[in-house]
Amino acid sequence: MATLADPVDLLGEARRIAAGVDRLFEGALADRCDGRDRLCAAMRHAGIGGGKRLRPLITVAAARLFALDEERALRAGAAIEAIHVYSLIHDDLPCMDDDDLRRGKPTVHKAFDEATAVLAGDCYHALAFELLADERTHEDPFVRSELVLELARASGIDGMGGGQAMDLAAEGETLDLGAITRLQQLKTGALIEYAVEAAVIMGRVAPEGRAPYRGYARNVGLAFQIADDLLDHEGDEEAAGKKLQKDAEMGKATFVSLLGADRARQQAQMLVDQAIEHLHAHGEEADLLRAIARYAVERDR
Amino acid sequence: MATLADPVDLLGEARRIAAGVDRLFEGALADRCDGRDRLCAAMRHAGIGGGKRLRPLITVAAARLFALDEERALRAGAAIEAIHVYSLIHDDLPCMDDDDLRRGKPTVHKAFDEATAVLAGDCYHALAFELLADERTHEDPFVRSELVLELARASGIDGMGGGQAMDLAAEGETLDLGAITRLQQLKTGALIEYAVEAAVIMGRVAPEGRAPYRGYARNVGLAFQIADDLLDHEGDEEAAGKKLQKDAEMGKATFVSLLGADRARQQAQMLVDQAIEHLHAHGEEADLLRAIARYAVERDR
Numbered sequence: 001m002a003t004l005a006d007p008v009d010l011l012g013e014a015r016r017i018a019a020g021v022d023r024l025f026e027g028a029l030a031d032r033c034d035g036r037d038r039l040c041a042a043m044r045h046a047g048i049g050g051g052k053r054l055r056p057l058i059t060v061a062a063a064r065l066f067a068l069d070e071e072r073a074l075r076a077g078a079a080i081e082a083i084h085v086y087s088l089i090h091d092d093l094p095c096m097d098d099d100d101l102r103r104g105k106p107t108v109h110k111a112f113d114e115a116t117a118v119l120a121g122d123c124y125h126a127l128a129f130e131l132l133a134d135e136r137t138h139e140d141p142f143v144r145s146e147l148v149l150e151l152a153r154a155s156g157i158d159g160m161g162g163g164q165a166m167d168l169a170a171e172g173e174t175l176d177l178g179a180i181t182r183l184q185q186l187k188t189g190a191l192i193e194y195a196v197e198a199a200v201i202m203g204r205v206a207p208e209g210r211a212p213y214r215g216y217a218r219n220v221g222l223a224f225q226i227a228d229d230l231l232d233h234e235g236d237e238e239a240a241g242k243k244l245q246k247d248a249e250m251g252k253a254t255f256v257s258l259l260g261a262d263r264a265r266q267q268a269q270m271l272v273d274q275a276i277e278h279l280h281a282h283g284e285e286a287d288l289l290r291a292i293a294r295y296a297v298e299r300d301r
Numbered sequence: 302m303a304t305l306a307d308p309v310d311l312l313g314e315a316r317r318i319a320a321g322v323d324r325l326f327e328g329a330l331a332d333r334c335d336g337r338d339r340l341c342a343a344m345r346h347a348g349i350g351g352g353k354r355l356r357p358l359i360t361v362a363a364a365r366l367f368a369l370d371e372e373r374a375l376r377a378g379a380a381i382e383a384i385h386v387y388s389l390i391h392d393d394l395p396c397m398d399d400d401d402l403r404r405g406k407p408t409v410h411k412a413f414d415e416a417t418a419v420l421a422g423d424c425y426h427a428l429a430f431e432l433l434a435d436e437r438t439h440e441d442p443f444v445r446s447e448l449v450l451e452l453a454r455a456s457g458i459d460g461m462g463g464g465q466a467m468d469l470a471a472e473g474e475t476l477d478l479g480a481i482t483r484l485q486q487l488k489t490g491a492l493i494e495y496a497v498e499a500a501v502i503m504g505r506v507a508p509e510g511r512a513p514y515r516g517y518a519r520n521v522g523l524a525f526q527i528a529d530d531l532l533d534h535e536g537d538e539e540a541a542g543k544k545l546q547k548d549a550e551m552g553k554a555t556f557v558s559l560l561g562a563d564r565a566r567q568q569a570q571m572l573v574d575q576a577i578e579h580l581h582a583h584g585e586e587a588d589l590l591r592a593i594a595r596y597a598v599e600r601d602r
Contacts (some may be wrong), residue, residue, distance in 0.1 A: 028458075126456045143451070165339065
C-alpha cells in the first residue's frame with residue numbers, strides 16, 4: 001500500500017511487470033511440436049518465471065514520465081530482457097563463466113546441453129528484435145526503427161558485447177577505477193541505459209531534452225553494479241541463487257576491492273542521490289523510477 | 302564479359318559485391334584500441350575476406366528487379382551476411398559441429414578461443430540489426446522496420462535457429478525426405494528466402510505480388526542445399542576449405558543418402574528450372590538472379 005514514506009509499491013509493481021514479461025515470452029515460446037521442442041523448453045527454462053526483471057521494470061517506470069501505454073512499454077522491456085537472458089545463457093557456458101546455477105536453477109547447458117544453450121541464447125537474441133519491430137510495440141515505424149538501432153548498439157561491440165570482451169581481456173590484469181567503470185558501463189550499463197532510452201524514444205523526447213534521463217540511467221546502472229559487487233562480497237549464495245565471489249577468487253578487480261566496502265557503499269548512495277536529482281522536473285509520475293534508484297542500494301540480493 | 306550464352310558476368314559481380322561487404326564490415330570492426338581489440342580481430346578473421354557472399358549477391362541481384370539503389374541493397378545484404386557469419390562461428394564451436402577449418406582458415410575458436418568465438422558471433426548478430434535499422438539502408442522507417450522484423454523471424458526459432466535445433470534433434474534419428482526438406486527450409490532456406498524478401502520489401506512490392514519471388518527463393522535455396530550435399534558427397538576438402546562427409550560419418554540423412562546422387566542431381570536441376578520460370582515476367586534485369594540459380598548446380602564448391 002502506498003504511504004507517504006513509501007509512495008509506490010515497488011514489489012507489487014515489479015511482480016506485475018515480471019508476470020507481463022512471462023506472458024510475452026510464453027506467447028513466443030510455445031512448443032512447435034517438432035524437432036524444436038527441446039529448444040523451446042530450454043528457452044522457457046532460462047527466461048520464464050525467474051529474475052528480477054529489472055530492465056523491463058525500468059522501461060515501464062520511465063514510460064510513466066511520458067504517460068505512455070504500459071503494454072507497449074512492457075513489450076519494449078521484454079525485448080531488453082530477451083537480450084539480458086541471452087547474455088546470461090551464453091555467459092554461463094563452460095567456455096565463459098562456467099556456472100552451474102542461475103536464479104536458483106541449473107543453468108541451461110546443465111539442464112539441457114551446451115549446443116542447445118548456444119541456440120537458446122541466439123534465439124532470445126532474435127526474439128528481442130522481433131518483439132521491438134512489431135507494430136504492437138509502437139504504431140510509428142520511425143520509433144520502432146530507432147528502438148531497434150539503439151538496442152543493436154547497446155548490445156553489440158560498442159555496448160554489452162564489447163564490455164564482455166573487455167572483461168575477458170581483464171583476466172590477469174589489474175584494472176584501475178577508471179578502467180573498471182568503463183568496462184561496467186559497457187558490460188551492464190549500456191543495457192540499463194537503453195531501458196530508460198527506450199521510453200525516451202517512445203515518448204518522442206527531443207534529443208536536446210534527453211540528458212537528464214541518460215544521467216539517471218547512468219547513475220542507477222553504476223549504483224546497481226557497485227551494489228552487486230557489495231552483495232557478491234557480503235552476500236549469501238542461497239539467497240542469490242548463484243555462485244558468489246568468483247571475481248575475488250580469480251583476482252579480478254571490483255569496485256569493492258578497489259574502494260573498500262565502506263567507500264563503495266557511500267559511492268553507490270551518492271549515485272542514487274544524483275539519479276533522483278536528475279528527475280527533479282518530474283512529479284509523482286517519477287516515483288517508481290525514484291523507488292528503483294533507492295532499491296539499487298537497499299536490496300539484499 | 303557478357304555474351305549471349307552468358308549474359309552476365311556472375312564471377313565479376315560476385316567479387317564486386319564481396320568487396321562491398323568487406324568494406325561495410327571493415328567500417329564496423331575497426332580496432333577500438335582497448336580491451337575489445339581481440340574481439341574486433343576475431344570478428345575480422347571470421348567475416349572479412351572469405352566466403353561466397355551468396356546472400357548479399359542474391360539481395361543485390363533481386364534489387365535490380367525493382368531498380369533499387371545498389372549501395373542500400375548491399376547494406377541489407379551485409380546484414381544478412383552478418384547473420385550467416387554469426388551462425389557459422391557458433392556452428393563451428395566444439396559443442397556444436399566442432400570444426401577446425403572454415404573457408405580454408407582456422408575457425409574462430411581455434412584461431413582465438415571459445416569465449417571470444419561466442420562473443421564474436423553475438424556481436425555479428427547485433428551488427429546485422431544495426432546495419433538494417435540505419436537510415437542509410439532505407440530512407441523510409443516503415444521499410445527499415447519491416448526489414449528488421451522479417452530478419453528476426455528468418456533467423457530465430459521459426460527460421461535458422463529453429464532449423465539448427467531440428468538438426469541437433471535429428472542426431473540418431475532417420476529423417477525422411479519430407480522431414481529433411483522441412484529442416485533445411487528452416488536451417489538454410491529461411492535466410493536465403495529473406496535475401497530475396499529484403500529486396501521485395503525495399504521495392505515496396507504489394508503482398509499479393511510477392512509469390513513469384515518467394516517461389517524463386519524457395520527453389521534456389523533448396524537447389525543450393527541439394528548441391529551442397531552432392532559436393533559434400535563427391536567434393537574435395539581442399540577446394541571446399543572445410544571438412545566434408547561429416548553427415549555421412551554421423552549417419553545423418555542427406556538429400557544424397559535419401560535420393561541417391563543421380564536423382565538428387567535431377568531434383569536440383571528441376572528446382573533451378575522452376576526458379577527461373579518464376580522470373581518470367583522480368584527481362585534482362587533478372588539475368589543476374591537467373592545466373593545465380595544456374596550457378597547453384599554448376600559450381601564445384
